[in-house]
Amino acid sequence: MTTTVPQTGTRIGALEGPAAAAEADVLVVGLLPGANGNGEGSNGNGAEPVLAPGAEEIDAAFDGTLAGLLALAGATGKVEEVVKLPSRGAVGSPLVVGVGLGKPDESGAIPADQVRRASGAVARALAGSGRVVSTLGAVDLTAAAEGVLLGAYRFTAFKGDPTAGKKPIESVEFPGADADVLEHAFAVAQAVSTARDLINTPPNALYPETFAARARELGEAAGLAVEVLDDEALAAGGYGGILGVGQGSSRLPRLVRLRWSGGENPAKKVALIGKGITFDTGGISIKPAANMDHMTSDMSGAAAVIATTVLAAKLQLPVAVTATVPMAENMPSDTAYRPGDVLSMYGGKTVEVLNTDAEGRLILADAMVRAAEDDPDYLVETSTLTGAQMVALGTRTAGVMGSDDFRDRVAALGRSVGEDAWAMPLPEHLRGELDSRIADLANVTGNRFGGMLAAGIFLREFVADGLPWAHIDIAGPSFNTGGPWGYTPKGGTGVPVRTLVALLEDIAANG
Ligand code: BES
Numbered sequence: 044m045t046t047t048v049p050q051t052g053t054r055i056g057a058l059e060g061p062a063a064a065a066e067a068d069v070l071v072v073g074l075l076p077g078a079n080g081n082g083e084g085s086n087g088n089g090a091e092p093v094l095a096p097g098a099e100e101i102d103a104a105f106d107g108t109l110a111g112l113l114a115l116a117g118a119t120g121k122v123e124e125v126v127k128l129p130s131r132g133a134v135g136s137p138l139v140v141g142v143g144l145g146k147p148d149e150s151g152a153i154p155a156d157q158v159r160r161a162s163g164a165v166a167r168a169l170a171g172s173g174r175v176v177s178t179l180g181a182v183d184l185t186a187a188a189e190g191v192l193l194g195a196y197r198f199t200a201f202k203g204d205p206t207a208g209k210k211p212i213e214s215v216e217f218p219g220a221d222a223d224v225l226e227h228a229f230a231v232a233q234a235v236s237t238a239r240d241l242i243n244t245p246p247n248a249l250y251p252e253t254f255a256a257r258a259r260e261l262g263e264a265a266g267l268a269v270e271v272l273d274d275e276a277l278a279a280g281g282y283g284g285i286l287g288v289g290q291g292s293s294r295l296p297r298l299v300r301l302r303w304s305g306g307e308n309p310a311k312k313v314a315l316i317g318k319g320i321t322f323d324t325g326g327i328s329i330k331p332a333a334n335m336d337h338m339t340s341d342m343s344g345a346a347a348v349i350a351t352t353v354l355a356a357k358l359q360l361p362v363a364v365t366a367t368v369p370m371a372e373n374m375p376s377d378t379a380y381r382p383g384d385v386l387s388m389y390g391g392k393t394v395e396v397l398n399t400d401a402e403g404r405l406i407l408a409d410a411m412v413r414a415a416e417d418d419p420d421y422l423v424e425t426s427t428l429t430g431a432q433m434v435a436l437g438t439r440t441a442g443v444m445g446s447d448d449f450r451d452r453v454a455a456l457g458r459s460v461g462e463d464a465w466a467m468p469l470p471e472h473l474r475g476e477l478d479s480r481i482a483d484l485a486n487v488t489g490n491r492f493g494g495m496l497a498a499g500i501f502l503r504e505f506v507a508d509g510l511p512w513a514h515i516d517i518a519g520p521s522f523n524t525g526g527p528w529g530y531t532p533k534g535g536t537g538v539p540v541r542t543l544v545a546l547l548e549d550i551a552a553n554g
């Protein structure tokens with residue numbers, strides 16, 4: 044069995060001609076909460092939702108009664124709410140679906156991520172459908188297209204019968220859609236799906252060797268330069284952090300490097316680094332049994348940077364991108380590294396290991412020092428680094444640390460693409476708490492306070508002077524342990540692929 048099977052999904056395209064006339068299976072219209080409705084609860088207050096732009100011609104086919112009929116069926120316009128209405132011949136499709144887009148913002152615009160979430164909810168609610176025509180593209184085509192593709196994602200590679208269950212929607216057509224916008228949305232959704240597939244692949248199938256092989260396949264197929272260091276090459280190169288963390292497992296570590304040239308005249312050079320712990324037991328400082336299975340997702344950062352680098356090539360972005368991806372399995376065994384060990388890191392710093400469960404920062408430190416040798420203009424690292432990220436920001440908001448301006452830029456871009464992110468400080472006093480009795484620094488402080496920030500302070504020690512950098516802690520947002528919502532399925536989410544590609548595009552445009 045190969046480690047992952049690419050998921051076949053929904054096709055998207057443009058519809059020529061009027062939506063009302065299309066002989067499709069389903070016609071989708073957007074709904075906004077009415078003037079008196081808050082779109083939050085039931086429709087008991089009598090407030091009718093209002094049709095969103097794009098539904099005019101369909102409403103005309105219903106003689107102006109469409110919003111009223113959907114309200115009778117329970118629609119309020121609340122975001123992600125899906126209401127189905129048989130059309131009884133009023134339009135070419137037998138079924139009309141109203142989906143809530145939620146409240147407009149203060150400027151009166153409908154936030155893009157509400158459209159993306161609504162479109163994702165449609166994809167989930169209409170699984171099993173054939174031909175769908177969606178008018179949500181009239182509100183925001185990028186968001187509507189990304190949302191429906193991301194919401195249609197399923198991971199069935201490890202089911203006994205991968206074809207069982209409802210199929211994703213076969214095709215979605217957007218009236219008058221621009222082909223370039225659709226193509227871009229499709230490429231982005233593919234990259235997010237690639238990251239999700241890697242994350243969802245279980246740790247007995249995806250371990251450093253097979254993960255590296257998969258990264259090589261993906262990279263070579265996209266025309267990237269690929270380099271894989273195995274355990275011997277890591278030893279020869281002095282990668283003490285990656286080797287220390289990886290030595291407890293019979294599945295030995297790897298360091299993968301993927302390079303997209305940026306074409307003829309790249310604007311800038313960007314180093315991407317992602318944490319690739321294929322399973323995190325905690326090592327000798329072992330984790331409790333409850334929910335340890337979630338640690339199959341401890342390579343989400345790696346998955347995101349691999350998928351993003353492949354996407355940069357596919358989009359031919361005029362930015363040189365090098366992904367540096369350390370991969371290891373953190374296991375307890377007679378060969379495992381111990382609390383009290385001192386590791387000699389790539390580049391020469393020494394680290395005293397006080398907790399083997401703070402392993403991510405150790406493999407990342409090696410990778411970051413290596414990445415900086417290529418003299419990049421920016422360094423971006425992302426990782427499922429700390430449980431403290433979720434304590435501070437919850438499960439859906441990434442914590443972003445680093446140099447002030449660049450950190451703020453990354454966090455703002457994340458929010459702009461619907462991957463919620465928030466800038467966090469690096470309080471200076473925490474550096475003192477990482478002092479070690481015998482080495483240059485310790486891998487943890489003596490207490491739990493500010494755990495996300497302490498990890499950021501640790502990483503900062505391994506960033507070249509003057510290099511703008513950002514660290515994105517995605518412990519919560521990368522893996523959905525609750526129910527599906529919007530375009531986010533259970534399991535791997537693909538966060539922060541869309542942030543990273545938005546960043547590369549922003550750097551291409553603005554330096
Ligand atoms: N991979 C974990 C962080 C994590 C926890 C990600 C829960 C996603 C969900 C990381 O390696 C870890 O174990 N961090 C420790 C650090 C501590 C020992 C300083 C943590 O957060 O408890």
Ligand code: MN
Pocket residue numbers: 323325399400401402403
């Ligand atoms: Mn850990």
Ligand code: ZN
Pocket residue numbers: 320323341400402403427428
């Ligand atoms: Zn970890």
